[in-house]
Amino acid sequence: MLLEKILQSQGFGSRKYCQQLIKNGAVTIEDQVIDDLKFKISEQQLNFKVDGKAYLYREHVYLALNKPKNYECSHQATHHFSVFDLVDDLLLNRGVQCIGRLDQDTTGLLLLTDDGKFLQALTHPKKHVPxxxxxxxxxxxxxxxxxxxxxxxxxxxxxxxxxxxxxxxxxxxxxxxxxxxxxxxxxxxxxxxxxxxxxxxxxxxxGLLDLGQLAQGEFIFLDEQQIRAAKNLDELIVTL
CATH class of the missing domain: 3.30.70.1560 (Alpha-L RNA-binding motif)
Structure with a gap:
């Protein structure tokens, strides 16, 4: 895949902006600056850096957030803060959405994703995820x-x-x-x-995903085991 398309898929911005990042030498792979707009690389297991900050390519993102009180599950909160204020801009650019909603005065485990199939699997009435x-x-x-x-x-x-x-x-x-x-x-x-x-x-x-000791207002990326637990596909509780 073209490097510019990889950057765009990860939420770095428009195609034009991602091209500019490459031209400016802001992107490195294995400590080598990549400034060729025609550079192609496999996105699987890809680690790269932008402006010195490390990133891992993710086809989709799956997040667990410990929602504090007085936060709304809305991009356009009216009377309180938005839970989307608690996640990185790159994730917002990817279009992450809440899986279900928690009221502003309810705290605890909130899942977010940009994977429509995963969202449907957890919210469809027939699934009955506990x-x-x-x-x-x-x-x-x-x-x-x-x-x-x-x-x-x-x-x-x-x-x-x-x-x-x-x-x-x-x-x-x-x-x-x-x-x-x-x-x-x-x-x-x-x-x-x-x-x-x-x-x-x-x-x-x-499902079988327990909030554990994740601090209020903090989020983590879910791994494969945690994703399966959230979908209630395993037999044992997985704790964050």
Missing amino acids: KVYIVKTADEISVEQIEKLTSGVELRNEKGIFAATDVQKISENKLSLTIHQGVYHQVKRMLAAVGNKVITLHRQQV
Whole structure:
């Protein structure tokens, strides 16, 4: 592939801008400056540098971000910050999108990608990718409320019954639960349906990918094992 096309695919800018980078001697491969616009190289396992900074060619990018509070999953946030402020400009140039959304007041694991097939695999209603949340409630959680969450509740303007699995009480006002759908404000509405109220909401896991100790506001690139875990294709939890 032409080097200029590789640079463009990685989010460095327009074809013209990428050509200028090459002409200016800003691109090096194996410590050799490449200034030939006709230079071709295999993109597989390609490591290169632009202005001295190292990059690895990625056909697609798969990111895990620990979303802080008061960030919106929108490029054009209206009342808060945008989660896209937390990722590099090169990734924005590649058109990364959030896989699903977390409310501005919800924290935790948020996945982003520029791979449409991967996005569809995690968000299509038929896939039922499980998501684990940690919930702090206004009132003490009762045995009856846990039973109702497990057996399922109806949500206004939604079809069907919405049940949680693996509901575990952590303390008087805190529990973890797993949902397999992704309707608007689902966890908050489910808790309201059983007579309680969500005070804080944190997503800890998507599929078999666990947030682990990733710092708030930080993101990482997912490797192949982590991607499979997010798609719920393996048997064991993978921790970031």
